[in-house]
Amino acid sequence: MNHAALTALHRAHYPDLVGYFVRRGAIDDADLLAAEVFVIAWQKMPSGLDAPRPWLFGVARKVLGNARRSHDRRHSLDVPIEDGPDDGDSPRITTHSGEVAFRVDLQRAWNSLGDDDQEILALTAWEGLTARQAASVLGIRRAAASMRLARAREHLREKISAPASRVRRATSGRSAPVEKETT
Structure with missing residues (x-):
């Protein structure tokens, strides 16, 4: 590939790759990781690609995996420090907004998904790739x-x-307290 x-x-693709890394939690290293993708592209990108974007995201996925494994190795001996008890002075979110509750439920649901589910959803929803392009990134068939x-x-x-169905099951047969939202 020439200069x-x-x-x-x-x-054309640097901002998309930085966004890819940021959305996956590599906020501090997003620029560095995106640069690494372009070093690999310089060295190994196949000539004649019709659409290089899926290929770049495939490389980005591997670069991120390598970075996470390196981080895990470096920090495998770190001792976790637990937060102390709630002293009552820390600010708390007291809103009962349906939007906030939905976002919390969505985040919990997202976190409980497997890595494969998160990756295919992120590639199509966040990165705007088609299923065919995501297949190329993941190295699988389009049908898969x-x-x-x-x-x-x-x-x-x-x-x-x-969560809603678990709450209904847990409170069935009992009267559950109802909280009113204050405005």
Whole structure:
């Protein structure tokens, strides 16, 4: 790949790759990781790619995995320090807004998904890739990516609706207190 082609590729896709890393929690290292993707592109990008974006995201996925494994190795001997008891002075979120509750439920549901489900959903929802492009990133067939995407969406729907059903089961036969939202 020549210098002009790499420069054009960098201009077109660098912000997307930084966003990819940020959305996956690598906020402090996003620029460095994106730069690493372009070093690999300079060295190994196949010539004649019609759409380099999925290939770049495939490389980004591997770069992120390597970075996480390196981080885990470096910090495997760290001793976790637990937070002390609540002293009552720390600020607390006291809103009962439906939007906040939904976001919390969505975050919990997202965190409970497997890595494969999170990755296919993130590639299609956050990165705007099609199922075919996500298949290319993941190194699987398009049909497999479509099935994985459908299953991941269903898992997410189930996990979002699961807390409400557990609450209904837990309170069935008993009267549960009702909290009114104050405005």
